Amino acid sequence: MILSVDPSRALPVYEQVREQIRRMVAAGTLPSGTRLPTIRQLAADLGLAKGTIERAYELLEHDAVIERHGRNGSFVSDVTPSTEHEMTSGLDAAAESLVVIARQLGADEDAVVEAVRRVWQQL
Structure with missing residues (x-):
């Protein structure tokens, strides 16, 4: 690795x-x-x-x-995730981490949304 x-x-x-x-x-x-x-x-x-x-x-x-x-x-x-609740909980936890990091970097909401779209397309 x-x-x-x-x-x-x-x-x-x-x-x-x-x-x-x-x-x-x-x-x-x-x-x-x-x-x-x-x-x-x-x-x-x-x-x-x-x-x-x-x-x-x-x-x-x-x-x-x-x-x-x-x-x-x-x-x-x-x-x-086997249920919608588990999936939502997992996504919420990941989103929370992303928002914390984005704020530390000084990014605004639009920049975060664009970054998510860009990564989604790459993967």
Whole structure:
């Protein structure tokens, strides 16, 4: 898994890691069931603190992108929303994260909507 981070970006490093993994999962580069690097390994590979990767993995787990199984590792989730409520909840959580990041970057609503459309078309 190839990731890169840019500490000079306004986006926090843990969010950069999170978003790159989310994109890989959405694009199918990381299919369901794929084992992710350990927190220690990914932190070492990227030259980051373990807590930074831990935070990214926590958020990915919260978003149901990955499943964490303690010592057995972290894996790309194969769980898909089975009800409209679960789908809506998942979309709301993702949208909330997007809006928080967009506000940190100083983006307005139109810029966010355009970015979503652009990414939707790319994937």
